[in-house]
Amino acid sequence: MEDPSGWNLIESDPSVFEQLLVDVGVEGLQVDELYSLDEETFDQLKPVKAFIFLFRWVGKEQDGYKAGIEVDPQDCGIFFANQVVNNACGTMAALNAVMNIPEVDSEYQGESIKIGPELQRMKEFSMGMDSVNLGHLISSNPLIREIHNSFSRSTPFTFDPSSNPDADPSDAYHFVTYAPFNGLVYELDGLREKPLMHAAALDDWTIPARQIVQHRINTYPEGQIHFSLLAISDSRKPLLKRHLKDPTLSTSEKEDLSWRLKSEEHKTIQATQDNALRRNNLIPAVLGLLKALGESGVVDTLRESSRKDRKVKKMRSGDE
Structure with a gap:
């Protein structure tokens, strides 16, 4: 769906976000959708680097969610960009996440974490830039905008949002990021002026982060299901392949690792097919x-x- 801002709507699908990061140049990370906040679910994904939370936007004046302490991103050193154009919140949330994930050099193939040359140049260029100008810098980047728009749904019509000013605001959704940085858990919401500092990260930053997400969900009426939680974590396929080469593994351990690897490979094949359909305009x-x-x-x-x-x-x- 085309928008006057130049940024189109994209889906809250993990395969979209993962491929978007890959196309921008990020290496060593994958994105999964979470259906539960329990410990068992997170044990399978550790180490989790960040969350991207999708929720129904009701406006600040109606939002019953109040938590955290506003901090100046330049004082604490965290990368934080404001959303300055419509429909860019998904990509903005993804970039607010990965730009705060430490890069890792690994001796093992496929296990390094890199943000890539495009984001590295942006990170260096934006040093000292405030969050609004940083949002404009990202929004005006033709490569990032082109990659973002490549995942939008095809439509034979162009809709002008101003032609329907009475549209139901409950149809609006928004993405925010939760991530650890320097031992603290932060909420990075591009529509807020500043990041929110929530709690100490301690040994497992996802514990307070999950509590924050649950608290936010609890502010909505019971039965509300318009939420989606994505987890950004280390790519699992390279790690599983390396562990499978361990000669000391028992038969049951090999079977378990092989099953997990096949499951990841199947997800990759399905994601590739889904994204190919999204990116090919069949209309x-x-x-x-x-x-x-x-x-x-x-x-x-x-x-x-x-x-x-x-x-x-x-x-x-x-x-x-």
């Missing part, structure tokens, strides 16, 4: 096919055949 082909059918007379033939079938069924019904 012109469909419209072309319909036009060709109309010009060939096939549509008229089918319409006439359908009319005759209805007539026969009506006559038979009358006979009964």
Whole structure:
């Protein structure tokens, strides 16, 4: 769906966010959707680097969620960009996450974490820049905008949001990031002026972060299900492949690792197929096919055949 801002809506799908990061140049991370906040779920993903939380936006004046302490991002050194254009909140949340994840050099193939040359240049250029100007810097980056828009849904129409000022605000959704930084848990919401500092990260920063997310969910009416929680963590396939080479593994351990690796490979194949469909605009082909059918007379033939079938069924019904 095209937008006057130049940024289109994208889905809150983990495969979209993971491929978006890969295309921007990020290495060594993967994105998973979480369906539970329990410990068992997180044990399978550790170490988790950041959360991206999607929720229904109700406006600050109606938002019952109040937590955290506002801090100046330049004072604490955290990377924080404001959202300054419509529809960019997903990519902004992803960048606010990965730009605060420490890079890691690993001797093992595929296990290093890198933000890539494009984001590295942006990080160096933006040193000392306030969050609003940083938001403008990201929003005006043609590569990031092009990658973001490549995941938007195809549509034969262009909608002007100003043509429907009375649209239901409950249809609006927003992404925020939760991430550890220098021993503290932060909430990075591009629509807020500053980051929110929540709690000490301690040994497992996800424990207070999960409590914060649950608290936010609890501010909505019971039964509200319009939430999505994505976890950014280390890429698991390289690690699983390396562990499978361990000669001291028992048969059961090898079977477990092999099953987990196959599961990850299946997810990658499915994600590749889904993203290929998202990025290929099939609408012109469909419209072309319909036009060709109309010009060939096939549509008229089918319409006439359908009319005759209805007539026969009506006559038979009358006979009964």
